[in-house]
Amino acid sequence: MTHPARARGPVPAPALVTLGEAMAVVAATTPGPFAHGAPLRLGWAGAEATVAVGVSRLGHTAAWTGRVGDDAAGAMILAGLRAEGVDVTGARTDPDAPTGLTLRERRTADRLRVSYYRTGLAGSRLAPADLDEDRISGARVLHVTGITPALSATARAAAEHAVAVARAAGVTVSLDVNHRERLWSRAEAAEVLGRLLPYTDLVFAGPEEAALFVPDGEPEEMARALTRLGPAEAVLKLGAGGALAVTGGACHVRPAVPVSAVDPVGAGDAFVSGYLAALLDGSxxxxxxxxxxxxxxxAVSVPGDWEGIPHRTELGLLAAQDITR
Structure with missing residues (x-):
């Protein structure tokens, strides 16, 4: 039996609702193999939680739903999200499964090795009964990723149910494909997420992820092909090559902002948080x-998943590098 992270009550629906997995992170702070006495950093991470943090830092209300263990790691995650202004009213602490764990080893200066401990643990036990349908229906945006449906049958059902509830209420549905090969095959991801695409309004993908659904080719044509599958708007994340968005027949291209990359983990989720915050701005x-x-x-300029995401008052710090401003 699970119980709420907080006592529930009438709470206004946030602008953004998201659901998924959050895990504790133990990360090396210097290059080299994991060894006794190696300097480590304790933290937490999760694709959807990162998006919620980013949207909150940029001035909009955001809520995260998921399960964590009834343990110190789970308490750390929920406290961290609350500290970032993210509503965790819908989060659950699960006394029957511990919080998942990620180990990040910086094996060399430019090679990161990641190990996940998540199978059967709290995050993967998310289920449709954990969702607050009224809050989803009252939100402006529901954001889901391809990670959640890959975790378990119940997590898949929760993601699909959330999309159905949002769609019925006229809430904008955002999907980041976020394919994880360690969780499922490309064929399975294409089948499951392909069923969600017609019910989404906005899809994010990298070129390899877009190729799950459309023929490989030039990024613009791949984005246009994605919009023919249902989403009105398709955004292709091109890493150092920037990004492009296709909507209403028009293609918009944006170069990356040149910075010194320190840690690439979480950059895609930070990108999504900025896009969704601007969508909520009406931009x-x-x-x-x-x-x-x-x-x-x-995000790539700072170690960690979500730690480097800016507050709105900080955006001018990179204005000189944003050459297309």
Whole structure:
């Protein structure tokens, strides 16, 4: 039996609702193999949680739903999200499964090796009954990723149910493909996420992820092909090559903001948080891409998943590097 992280009550629906897995992270702070006495950093991470943090830092209300263990790691995650202004009213502490764990070893200066301990643990036990349908229906955006449906049958059902509830209520549905080969095959991901695409309004993908659904080719044509599968808007994340968005027949291109990359982990989720925050601002697509690129640049410049995401008052710090401003 699970119980809420907080006593529940009437809470206004946040602008963004997301659901998924959050895990404790033990990361090396210097290059080299894991060994006794190696300097380590304790933290937490999760794709959807990172998006919620980014949207919150950029001035919009955000809520995260998921399960963590009834343990110190779970308490750390929920406290961290609350400290970032993220609503965790819908989060659950699960006394029957511990919080998942990620180990990050910086084996060499430019090679990261990651190990996940998540199978059967709290995050993968997310289920449709954990969702607050009223809060989803009252949100402006529901954001899901391809990680959650890959975790377990119940987590898949939760993601699919959340999309159905949002769609029925006219809530904008955002999907980041976020394919993880360690969780499922490309064929399975294409089948499951392909069923969600017609019910989404906005899809994010890298070129290899887009190729799960459409023929490999030039990024613009791949994005246009994605929009023919249902989403009105398709955004391709191109890493150091920037990003592009196709919507309403128009293609908008944005170069990356040049910075010194320190840690690439979480950059894609930071990019998504900027894009969705600008969407909630009511900004046009070029401004969404601009804010997304800035958030991605901030993220790769700082160690950690979400730690480097900027507050709105900090955006000017990279203005000189944003050559297309």
């Amino acid at each position: 046009p697509v070029p401004e969404r891409l601009r804010l997304a690129a800035l958030c991605g640049a901030f």
